[in-house]
Amino acid sequence: MEKYTLIITEKPDAAQRIAQALDHKGKPKKVEEKNVPYFLVKRDKPLVVVPALGHLYTVAHIGKGRNYYPVFNFKWAPRYLAEKGAKHIRTWIEVVSKMAKNAEEFIDACDYDVEGSLIGYYLLKYACENKENVAKRMKFSTLTRGELEKAYSEPLLKLDFALIEAGRARHEVDWLYGVNISRALTLAAKRWSGKYATLSTGRVQGPTLNFLVARERSIRSFVPVPYWSIRATVDIEGAAYEVDYEKKTFEKRMGADAVVKTCKGKIGKIEKIEKKSTQQRPPIPFDLGALQTEAYGLFGYTPKRTSNIAQRLYLEALISYPRTSSQKLPPVIGYQAILKGLSKERSHKRLASELLQIGELKPREGAKEDPAHPAVYPTGNLPERPLHESERRVWDLIVRRFMAVFGEPAIKQSMKVTINVNGHRFYLRGRRILKKGWMKFYKPYIRTEEVMLPPLKEGETVQLKELLREDKFTKPPPRYNPSSLLKKMEEVGIGTKATRADTIETLYSRKYIAEERIVVTDLGFDIIDVLHKYCSGVISVELTRELEEKMEQIQTNSEKRENVLFEAVERLKPMLEQLKQGEAAIGEALSNAIKRSRIQERIVGGCPTCKTGKLMILYSRKTRKRFIGCTNYFKNACQTSFPLPQRGTVKPLHKPCKGCGWSTLLVKMKGRRPWILCFNENCPKKEERRKRLEMQSLQKRSSK
Amino acid sequence: MKCKVCKREAQNKYCELHEKAYANIMQRFETWKNAADVSWEQYLNELVKNSFTGVWAKEVAEHLLKDKE
Numbered sequence: 001m002e003k004y005t006l007i008i009t010e011k012p013d014a015a016q017r018i019a020q021a022l023d024h025k026g027k028p029k030k031v032e033e034k035n036v037p038y039f040l041v042k043r044d045k046p047l048v049v050v051p052a053l054g055h056l057y058t059v060a061h062i063g064k065g066r067n068y069y070p071v072f073n074f075k076w077a078p079r080y081l082a083e084k085g086a087k088h089i090r091t092w093i094e095v096v097s098k099m100a101k102n103a104e105e106f107i108d109a110c111d112y113d114v115e116g117s118l119i120g121y122y123l124l125k126y127a128c129e130n131k132e133n134v135a136k137r138m139k140f141s142t143l144t145r146g147e148l149e150k151a152y153s154e155p156l157l158k159l160d161f162a163l164i165e166a167g168r169a170r171h172e173v174d175w176l177y178g179v180n181i182s183r184a185l186t187l188a189a190k191r192w193s194g195k196y197a198t199l200s201t202g203r204v205q206g207p208t209l210n211f212l213v214a215r216e217r218s219i220r221s222f223v224p225v226p227y228w229s230i231r232a233t234v235d236i237e238g239a240a241y242e243v244d245y246e247k248k249t250f251e252k253r254m255g256a257d258a259v260v261k262t263c264k265g266k267i268g269k270i271e272k273i274e275k276k277s278t279q280q281r282p283p284i285p286f287d288l289g290a291l292q293t294e295a296y297g298l299f300g301y302t303p304k305r306t307s308n309i310a311q312r313l314y315l316e317a318l319i320s321y322p323r324t325s326s327q328k329l330p331p332v333i334g335y336q337a338i339l340k341g342l343s344k345e346r347s348h349k350r351l352a353s354e355l356l357q358i359g360e361l362k363p364r365e366g367a368k369e370d371p372a373h374p375a376v377y378p379t380g381n382l383p384e385r386p387l388h389e390s391e392r393r394v395w396d397l398i399v400r401r402f403m404a405v406f407g408e409p410a411i412k413q414s415m416k417v418t419i420n421v422n423g424h425r426f427y428l429r430g431r432r433i434l435k436k437g438w439m440k441f442y443k444p445y446i447r448t449e450e451v452m453l454p455p456l457k458e459g460e461t462v463q464l465k466e467l468l469r470e471d472k473f474t475k476p477p478p479r480y481n482p483s484s485l486l487k488k489m490e491e492v493g494i495g496t497k498a499t500r501a502d503t504i505e506t507l508y509s510r511k512y513i514a515e516e517r518i519v520v521t522d523l524g525f526d527i528i529d530v531l532h533k534y535c536s537g538v539i540s541v542e543l544t545r546e547l548e549e550k551m552e553q554i555q556t557n558s559e560k561r562e563n564v565l566f567e568a569v570e571r572l573k574p575m576l577e578q579l580k581q582g583e584a585a586i587g588e589a590l591s592n593a594i595k596r597s598r599i600q601e602r603i604v605g606g607c608p609t610c611k612t613g614k615l616m617i618l619y620s621r622k623t624r625k626r627f628i629g630c631t632n633y634f635k636n637a638c639q640t641s642f643p644l645p646q647r648g649t650v651k652p653l654h655k656p657c658k659g660c661g662w663s664t665l666l667v668k669m670k671g672r673r674p675w676i677l678c679f680n681e682n683c684p685k686k687e688e689r690r691k692r693l694e695m696q697s698l699q700k701r702s703s704k
Numbered sequence: 705m706k707c708k709v710c711k712r713e714a715q716n717k718y719c720e721l722h723e724k725a726y727a728n729i730m731q732r733f734e735t736w737k738n739a740a741d742v743s744w745e746q747y748l749n750e751l752v753k754n755s756f757t758g759v760w761a762k763e764v765a766e767h768l769l770k771d772k773e
Binding site: 217220221222224225227251253473474475476 | 728740757
């Protein structure tokens, strides 16, 4: 067989796109071997593009067994040797190895970031047998034909070893912390209760959960304080306008009452009208964090969901590489070409064409830079298939933000009218946009509203229409949501743009937190209690941030991976010793917390019969069959019970039934779509369904 | 010693969690008294009813009311 160049990509989708871009007819031949796809590309010389499947190698413990700690000896090994359920990785690596045998040149075309660099490095090192030092590197930020052609014809002559070292250090430090402390917690609970439950924490997970616990504590011990304010409206030409009283809050009720008494029903005189114009500069380009925050605020998408959607858009060459922390858009990306591409699409045509009329396009940029990639931007390519609603929204958001950064500043005018009522001042406020500037490009996503006021003159009088004292209370600090938590992680500098969303998901899957407006569970509290008592270092932001900084220094060749690892182990050792010493107490605390959490998971809602007990999923002692019963059953105080399906899984949904308001459950059975079960036999929805089915069968019979 | 509210380990009357809520209740009473002219009992009743009061603060307020009876 003729010798060829082997190009390694991160995922199959990227392989296909790269192969299409490099093939001289744009039609590479797809071959599948043992379900592993690769592409044969015809060019001046033959190319084979073979994908990885994300990480094929991982950090693994050298040694056997999982029931002990500390473990400090590790190696990089194929995932199928280290993880359950990764058998398919073996075939994948075998196919890559086979393709490597006949290759004369190697190119790493994985994403240009820490993770991508590691994926390519280990495939070249192990599957291709030490080709990491001879391989070239394609560097690109979009999967467009032009950029891929350029990256192929002008590759970097060697891999970015500093980036690889930083990636290795991150994975190895995370493994050391994660494996050791998670094992310590899991084993403590298992040795105490005899039951196994996975408990985990890590270098980023610990401090993140700690923020949430701190916030939860202040919410749960919050004591509100009363205060009062004035709510008033004035009548102008038959329309009511809300006005603010000069003093926003009153600490004593009497103060607010006195204002109401003095001003009620009185006429006010316009004392002063002030107008102020302000410029609002365009927004800055999206980095991943800002995109996730905006998508959460506008569409309610979790950071993880946005990140997944953005990744799909990137793989379809619609946007640039999304896992970036840059807020810069260098001219080299070709603003004009992108806008020309976008102007071919109906919904962006007018605005893109408008920008193309401007002589020199200059984006507003933020301060943050990323050495590997620019900010997120649209490539100018148009979708080749109908996008799903969520993909369409995120793409449109990125397109509009890209256009907005080139817009002129918007000019806003605010108006403040001071009304004197019996010596008390009220303010009527209006705001309007004088010049839209960048706002016209970003219009559907702008959340400020205009408040238009009628023409007014100083000296005119207005009638106070409504005047009320409002009783208010101070509020507890707001709960974090996935987006604000991600922002907090960014602010304090823990985790990376690629891993933060996953860390939040892990906290949910471990049941340390629940709900969208995040509530910490008892298990979450107890984990932090234990960590606080026995190894407070692992929940300290400072320690995590210091390690993050050192890992970034590796990336710039100003720190060595070995030093960072040595320091991490030295810090970990005393923590593990303390955990070992307190094993019995930790085991007891965690086992109790797990028990409470499992009971909590089975609670369906309040009992509709006795009103004091709770309905719970219970198991019959005789038959072991499951049913819903009241917690007062065991006190012989309430006999309420309901049957449950015996197959599949049943999980309380904590959402009321739309028909009757009772609690509902989610039932999942093999081979069937999950369904929501209302266990109220007299639920009107059930009656409706029964009637509908009867009607359908009658119609069937009559048609026969 | 056990916490009067949740039976967790406690050094004083309340565990660490309820102790913080208790401290907040004590600290805010003066503000409430000045602002709305309420008695201690009215204050505790208000806290129990108020939707912004934290769960632990509510539990302590309920316990303090019961203790008085």
